[in-house]
Amino acid sequence: MSGDETYRRLQRKLARISKPGVPRSGAAEGVLRTGVASLDRFFAACGIQRGSLVEWVAGEGSGVRVLTLAIASRLQHAGALAVIDQRGEFYPPAAKSAGVNLDQVIVVRPEVGRNVLWSLEQSLRCPGVAVTWCCVREIDDRSFRRLKLATESGGGVGFLVRPWQARQGVSWADVRLLVRSEALPNPGPLQRRVHVEVLYRRGGRSNESVEVDIYDDQGVMRLAAPMGDTTRHGRAS
Amino acid sequence: MGERPELKQRSVVLVRESPRGEMIVACSDRASARGVAVGMTLAEARSLRKESRGHSLVVLRENRQSARTALIRLAWTCQSCSPCVGVEEADAPESLLLDISSCAHLFGGEEPLLQQVQETLQGFTLRLGVADAIGAAWALAHYGQRNVAVAPPEKHHAALRDFPVDALRIAPKTAALLHRLGIDRIADLQKLPRQSIPSRFGEELLRRLDQATGRRPELITPETPPSPVEAEREFEYPVDNLSTLESVLLSLLRQVVAESRRRRLSIRRIDCRLRCESGGEHKVAVELLRPSLSEEHLCQLLKLQWERIQISRPVITIDVAAQLAPLVMEQTSLFDDNLSSDTRVAELIDRLSNRLGVDAVLRATLFPDAQPEFAYRLESLLHARRMRDASNRSSCKPLHRPLCLLQPPVAVRVVSADARPCRLYWSQREHHVVCSWGPERISTGWWRRHPVRRDYYSIETREGARYWLFRSGNAGDWFLHGVFE
Incomplete structure (x- = not known):
C-alpha cells in the first residue's frame, strides 16, 4: 500500500470517528442504483446509500417481494444477498425469475423468533453482504435501532419488508416506503403495476410517490416507470 | 472457480x-x-x-503458494484411492502422483480405480495417465491423445516413443535445443548414445529419460493429512461453574491455535469434549467454511456454541481437538477492514451456522421438475459440495411462480364458476376475484410415490392482491399454494 493511499485511508477513518453519520465500513462509500430512476429519487443520494436501512410496508399479495428482490438483484454486483426466511416461504425459482443470482444468495432459516433479529443483525454487520432482505412482522424500538447501527457498520443495504399494520410504528430506517398494487387497464399474469409512496425519509420530504411496472417476461424481471397518464387513484389495500 | x-x-x-x-x-x-x-x-x-x-x-x-496448497488438499482427498499420494516436484506443480501398484485390485482393477479417482475429483477437468514409471504416467497424462491414457504393464517404452521430448519434464531451454537439432521425439533421443547425452545436453535430460523409461527409480513423497492438535485439562475436583468452564475451554482453544500456528497449518474443525464425573459427556463442535487461524473468530464461534449447551452435571475433564488444513498464505494489511469480502462472508456463514445449526444456513439449487415444491433444493452451505451445480444456470425456461410459496399448500374454500375461481376465503376474509389466469396443469407420473394432478390458477382480487391456487385433480379440493407478494 502506497503512502498516499494509507494517508487517505487514515483520513477516512478519522472522518468516520468525528462524523458519526458517515458509514463506518471501509467499503461503505458509494451509492447503489435500483435501476429505476424515479425510485432512485426517493433516496437522498439519488440511489440507495450504502449503510442504509429501507423499510417496505405492504399488504398481502401487493408485489412487494418481487419489487424488492428485483431491486436487490441489481445490487448483487456489490456482494452477496442474504435472505432471512423464518417462515420458509422463500421460493428460489421465482427469485431467479426476478433476476436474482442464486449463486450469491445465502438463505437463513432461523427456527426461533429471537434468532431472526440476531441473524439479521449479523448479516447487516457483514461488509461482504450487499443486501440483507427480511420480512419482519414485529420489532421493538431498541432492536430497530440496533439494526440501523449494524447496517451503518457493515456498509451494505438492509431491506425490511413489513406488514401493512407497521406503517404507524416508530421507524429507525432511512426511508419507509409504502407499496400497494395498482390496477392495470389490461391486466396480464406477467405484468403488474405497483404504487410506491414515501411515508418517511430521513432529512427529506415525504408524500412523494411513483408507479412502477414489473414485467416477468421470459424470466427477465424488468422495472420501469409506466408510460402515459399515471394520475389514476390506486386501490385501497 | x-x-x-x-x-x-x-x-x-x-x-x-x-x-x-x-x-x-x-x-x-x-x-x-x-x-x-x-x-x-x-x-x-x-x-x-x-x-x-x-x-x-x-x-x-x-499465486503459486495458493495453487500448491490447493493441490495438497486434493492429494489428501485422493487418499481414498491410494495410500500414497504426492504432489509432483516442480516449481509450479500441477500434477498429483498416486502409487496404485498395490491397491488397484482392491477396486477391481485399474479401470474402476480410475473411475473412483474421477468421482473423487468431480468438478475438475482431469487428465489421467497410468504407467509403470512416474515419468511415463506424467507423459501420458500431459501428451496422451485421450483424457485417460493407460500403458499396459511393461509396455510404456513403446507408448513413449512417439511423444515429443517435452514430455520428459525437461527445462524449456533443453527442449528448445533438442528441437533445434531435429530431435523432436523421444524415439529420436533414444537413438543417441547414452554416454554422450549428459555432456551434450546436461545431466537432467538423461535422468528424466531414465525416469520415464523406468531405468532410474523415482519416489513419491506422500502428502499425509496432519494429525489433529489436541489439548486437555483435568480438574482436581469437579467443576460446574459455567464461566470457569468457558474460560478453561477458551484457554485450551488458544493453546490449540498456537500449536497449529507453530505447525503452519490452519484449523477447519474443532471438537470439544467435556467429560462429567458421573460418566456422561457433553460435546461441542465448531465447523468452518474456510480453514482459519484467527483466534478471535474461533473463540467467537466457540462462544456461540457454548451459549446453546446446558451443563447439568459437574465436569472433570475437558479436551479440545482441532482438525487441520494447509495454511493459505494471505497478504495482511494495515487495517482489519481490508479483509476480502469473500472472507467476511465465510466468517458470517460460520457464525450463523454455529449458532443456528448447519441446516439453517443454506444455498439453493434449481432442478427442472414440474412439481413446484421439487423444483429446487436447499442444502447446507457448510456441507455443500465444493463445486456448485450448474443447474442454477440451466437453460430450462423459468416459469411464472410466486416468491412466497406455502408449504404444504393450504386448503381453502373457493367459490368457482365454470371451473374458474370467483371468490376466495382466506385469512378470515372474503376475496372477490376480478381476474384469473389458467389453468396450468401440472401432473406427475405413477413413478412418484404421491403423483399429483393439479390445475393452477393465478388470480387477482378486487384489492389488487395476487394468489396462486390449484384445484386438486383427484378430489377437486382447492388449495392456496403461493402469494405473488
Missing part, C-alpha cells in the same frame, strides 16, 4: 509473469471459444476480445 461461482459464465484467464509480459497459463472454456489460448500474452488476448466485442476478460494472477 468452485469458490467463485460467479466466474463460471465469464471469460477467465490465469496469467503468469514472463519475459514477454503477462503470459496466459490457463483459460476458461468461454475464453477458449473466443480464441484465447494458453501461451498467448495478455495483450494479445485482450486484442482478440476487442475484435469480438465481447465482455472484458477476467484476469487472475497466478
Whole structure:
C-alpha cells in the first residue's frame, strides 16, 4: 500500500470517528442504483446509500417481494444477498425469475423468533453482504435501532419488508416506503403495476410517490416507470 | 472457480509473469471459444476480445503458494484411492502422483480405480495417465491423445516413443535445443548414445529419460493429512461453574491455535469434549467454511456454541481437538477492514451456522421438475459440495411462480364458476376475484410415490392482491399454494 493511499485511508477513518453519520465500513462509500430512476429519487443520494436501512410496508399479495428482490438483484454486483426466511416461504425459482443470482444468495432459516433479529443483525454487520432482505412482522424500538447501527457498520443495504399494520410504528430506517398494487387497464399474469409512496425519509420530504411496472417476461424481471397518464387513484389495500 | 461461482459464465484467464509480459497459463472454456489460448500474452488476448466485442476478460494472477496448497488438499482427498499420494516436484506443480501398484485390485482393477479417482475429483477437468514409471504416467497424462491414457504393464517404452521430448519434464531451454537439432521425439533421443547425452545436453535430460523409461527409480513423497492438535485439562475436583468452564475451554482453544500456528497449518474443525464425573459427556463442535487461524473468530464461534449447551452435571475433564488444513498464505494489511469480502462472508456463514445449526444456513439449487415444491433444493452451505451445480444456470425456461410459496399448500374454500375461481376465503376474509389466469396443469407420473394432478390458477382480487391456487385433480379440493407478494 502506497503512502498516499494509507494517508487517505487514515483520513477516512478519522472522518468516520468525528462524523458519526458517515458509514463506518471501509467499503461503505458509494451509492447503489435500483435501476429505476424515479425510485432512485426517493433516496437522498439519488440511489440507495450504502449503510442504509429501507423499510417496505405492504399488504398481502401487493408485489412487494418481487419489487424488492428485483431491486436487490441489481445490487448483487456489490456482494452477496442474504435472505432471512423464518417462515420458509422463500421460493428460489421465482427469485431467479426476478433476476436474482442464486449463486450469491445465502438463505437463513432461523427456527426461533429471537434468532431472526440476531441473524439479521449479523448479516447487516457483514461488509461482504450487499443486501440483507427480511420480512419482519414485529420489532421493538431498541432492536430497530440496533439494526440501523449494524447496517451503518457493515456498509451494505438492509431491506425490511413489513406488514401493512407497521406503517404507524416508530421507524429507525432511512426511508419507509409504502407499496400497494395498482390496477392495470389490461391486466396480464406477467405484468403488474405497483404504487410506491414515501411515508418517511430521513432529512427529506415525504408524500412523494411513483408507479412502477414489473414485467416477468421470459424470466427477465424488468422495472420501469409506466408510460402515459399515471394520475389514476390506486386501490385501497 | 468452485469458490467463485460467479466466474463460471465469464471469460477467465490465469496469467503468469514472463519475459514477454503477462503470459496466459490457463483459460476458461468461454475464453477458449473466443480464441484465447494458453501461451498467448495478455495483450494479445485482450486484442482478440476487442475484435469480438465481447465482455472484458477476467484476469487472475497466478499465486503459486495458493495453487500448491490447493493441490495438497486434493492429494489428501485422493487418499481414498491410494495410500500414497504426492504432489509432483516442480516449481509450479500441477500434477498429483498416486502409487496404485498395490491397491488397484482392491477396486477391481485399474479401470474402476480410475473411475473412483474421477468421482473423487468431480468438478475438475482431469487428465489421467497410468504407467509403470512416474515419468511415463506424467507423459501420458500431459501428451496422451485421450483424457485417460493407460500403458499396459511393461509396455510404456513403446507408448513413449512417439511423444515429443517435452514430455520428459525437461527445462524449456533443453527442449528448445533438442528441437533445434531435429530431435523432436523421444524415439529420436533414444537413438543417441547414452554416454554422450549428459555432456551434450546436461545431466537432467538423461535422468528424466531414465525416469520415464523406468531405468532410474523415482519416489513419491506422500502428502499425509496432519494429525489433529489436541489439548486437555483435568480438574482436581469437579467443576460446574459455567464461566470457569468457558474460560478453561477458551484457554485450551488458544493453546490449540498456537500449536497449529507453530505447525503452519490452519484449523477447519474443532471438537470439544467435556467429560462429567458421573460418566456422561457433553460435546461441542465448531465447523468452518474456510480453514482459519484467527483466534478471535474461533473463540467467537466457540462462544456461540457454548451459549446453546446446558451443563447439568459437574465436569472433570475437558479436551479440545482441532482438525487441520494447509495454511493459505494471505497478504495482511494495515487495517482489519481490508479483509476480502469473500472472507467476511465465510466468517458470517460460520457464525450463523454455529449458532443456528448447519441446516439453517443454506444455498439453493434449481432442478427442472414440474412439481413446484421439487423444483429446487436447499442444502447446507457448510456441507455443500465444493463445486456448485450448474443447474442454477440451466437453460430450462423459468416459469411464472410466486416468491412466497406455502408449504404444504393450504386448503381453502373457493367459490368457482365454470371451473374458474370467483371468490376466495382466506385469512378470515372474503376475496372477490376480478381476474384469473389458467389453468396450468401440472401432473406427475405413477413413478412418484404421491403423483399429483393439479390445475393452477393465478388470480387477482378486487384489492389488487395476487394468489396462486390449484384445484386438486383427484378430489377437486382447492388449495392456496403461493402469494405473488
